[in-house]
Amino acid sequence: MATRIPPFNSQQLEAACRVLADTERGLSGTQIERLLQEIEVADTSPSITKWKRLFNALAEVQNKHQMGNALIMFINRAMNPVNYARDPGMFARRRDELNVVLAFSGFYVRDDGKVAYADKATTLGVARARAGRLKAALENRVVHAEVLNYCRAELLDENYFHAVFEASKGVAERIRSLSGLTSDGADLVNKAFAGQQPVLVLGPLSTESEKSEQRGFSNLLIGLFGAVRNPLAHAPKTNWPMSEQDALDILTLVSLIHRKLDGVQKVAAVSTRLQ
Structure with a gap:
């Protein structure tokens, strides 16, 4: 996405960072460091809890430039399917969790790991539905x-x-x-x-x-x-x-x-x- 994206509010940004840098299932500290370097965002507090570390880095650059592009750029790199070749299940779980969070901002993560626009959700129920209710129903039917x-x-x-x-x-x-x-x-x-x-x-x-x-x-x-x-x-x-x-x-x-x-x-x- 090359267009200017409005800043995410603190709740939206925190929720995304908690998914990406979850203590047990999230990105490692080394991965966070590398991805922040790739999008040229300063790692301002590398010694604290992973999700807070990521939140602080993205919040600072967002406040500085008054745009939310950094989070989208980070997700695009973090969700590159190549990184999940040995664990496609992790990709699916992380994508679904991110889609619940991003739905409130009008975005979702596609199958290719890239963030795209979607209609904004206004309730958690709508967000969870968009993240895969129909898909889950089809899987329950064991569709081909x-x-x-x-x-x-x-x-x-x-x-x-x-x-x-x-x-x-x-x-x-x-x-x-x-x-x-x-x-x-x-x-x-x-x-x-x-x-x-x-x-x-x-x-x-x-x-x-x-x-x-x-x-x-x-x-x-x-x-x-x-x-x-x-x-x-x-x-x-x-x-x-x-x-x-x-x-x-x-x-x-x-x-x-x-x-x-x-x-x-x-x-x-x-x-x-x-x-």
Whole structure:
């Protein structure tokens, strides 16, 4: 973020520092020292408690310049995913805790560790919801990992409309990856799963039941694109309300589709007849 960010109040700054420099799970003293050096902020009190040390350093530079950029710069470096290669769970926990705190200031930490703008939360309940209520509900349903791969940023902001849109686009992208095809929508589905020579098959297609399942799965995919993805692509968010329950149900359907795609086989120049 190159723009000038208004100063954070002392409560917001303290809360962020407590997450980043928690006594047991936070950054080490050495890490704090290095990161402060990287953003060219003086380490004014290196011998005190870690979170207070970080708070004092960031508060001083914020008061001096009357802007909150230093905290954002520090978080961007502290949350670099490369630093969490051996402990991705720590990245997720720290990000979620920061998102609760930052929600009150109109920011959140994306999956790539960078801070981005979000609508300000006014209550702790809204902040916690934005930090992952829908994501938690999906995890409780044990949804396929591919669902979250395409909509994590949107989920953090409780943006149901775009979460569903991105997840449904992800289905098309995965079909293209599995099949080698380049088309989209119903045309992609028909070339990949329908006709006398489908590119992708759910099974041997040697029985009428197997052929029926193949046709049904093809129709299910066309239904997803026709009833969900295509309208979302062309309608403003304000004209297409998306409730939490609708989002959960649609994303669960997308999960089922990905589980089916896990088992498909690509057919190489073999005449596989569905009719």
